Amino acid sequence: MIDYSKAKKVLQVEHLKQYFNIGKPDEVRAVDDITFDVYQGETFGLVGESGSGKTTTGRAIIHLYEPTSGKIIFNGEDVSKLRTKAQKQKFRRDMQMIFQDPYASLNPRMKVKDIVAEGIDINHLAKNDADRTKQVEDLLETVGLNRDHSSRYPHEFSGGQRQRIGIARALAVQPEFIIADEPISALDVSIQAK
Numbered sequence: 001m002i003d004y005s006k007a008k009k010v011l012q013v014e015h016l017k018q019y020f021n022i023g024k025p026d027e028v029r030a031v032d033d034i035t036f037d038v039y040q041g042e043t044f045g046l047v048g049e050s051g052s053g054k055t056t057t058g059r060a061i062i063h064l065y066e067p068t069s070g071k072i073i074f075n076g077e078d079v080s081k082l083r084t085k086a087q088k089q090k091f092r093r094d095m096q097m098i099f100q101d102p103y104a105s106l107n108p109r110m111k112v113k114d115i116v117a118e119g120i121d122i123n124h125l126a127k128n129d130a131d132r133t134k135q136v137e138d139l140l141e142t143v144g145l146n147r148d149h150s151s152r153y154p155h156e157f158s159g160g161q162r163q164r165i166g167i168a169r170a171l172a173v174q175p176e177f178i179i180a181d182e183p184i185s186a187l188d189v190s191i192q193a194k
C-alpha cells in the first residue's frame with residue numbers, strides 16, 4: 001500500500017483539454033478538462049467507454065500532442081516546457097507508452113531485436129554487443145517470447161506476440177513511468193496474469 005501522505009507525485013494532469021480540428025465542423029473534444037495525479041509506486045487505472053479519450057490522454061501525457069489547454073507535469077516539470085535536447089531525451093526515456101495497436105507502432109522493416117534495442121542504443125545502456133544481445137534476450141523471455149524470435153520481423157508474429165514486443169521495447173530502457181494502453185487485452189489469460 002502507498003502512504004499517500006509521504007508519496008511523491010510523479011505525474012500531475014491539470015485541467016487537460018485536448019481538442020482536434022478546432023473551429024471546424026468536425027471538431028472533437030476528445031479530452032475535456034480532466035485532472036488527476038499519479039504517485040510513485042501507484043498503478044493508476046483510467047477507465048471509460050470506447051471513444052471517451054483514454055488513448056488521447058496517454059498520447060498527450062507522453063507529449064505527442066500540445067495540450068489545447070491545461071498542463072501535464074512530470075516530476076515537477078511541465079512537459080510542454082522541456083527545451084534542451086538532453087531534457088527531451090531524458091523525458092523520452094523516463095516515460096514509455098505501450099500502444100493499444102501494436103502493429104501500427106512497430107517498424108515493419110526492423111528486426112525484433114533492433115526494435116527492442118532501439119532505446120538501449122539511443123541511451124547507451126549496453127556495454128557491448130554481447131550485453132545488448134543478452135538484454136534483448138532477457139526482455140523477450142520476460143514477456144513470454146524467446147531468443148529465436150529476435151531475428152524475425154513484426155509481420156511474422158500474431159497480434160498477442162506483437163503486443164509483447166511492444167512491452168519488451170518499453171521495459172528495455174527501465175522507465176520510471178509506463179503508460180499501458182490496454183496492453184494485455186490481446187494476450188492469453190496466463191500471460192496477462194504474469
Ligand SMILES: Nc1ncnc2c1ncn2[C@@H]1O[C@H](COP(=O)(O)OP(=O)(O)OP(=O)(O)O)[C@@H](O)[C@H]1O
Binds near residue numbers: 055057
Ligand atoms: N487525431 C485525431 N483527430 C481527430 N479525432 C481524434 C483523433 N484522435 C482521437 N480522436 C477522437 O477522439 C475521441 C477519443 O478517442 P480515443 O482514441 O482517445 O478514445 P479511447 O477512450 O482510447 O477509445 P477506445 O476504448 O476505443 O480505445 C474519439 O471520438 C476519436 O475519434
Ligand SMILES: [Mg+2]
Binds near residue numbers: 100
Ligand atoms: Mg484507446
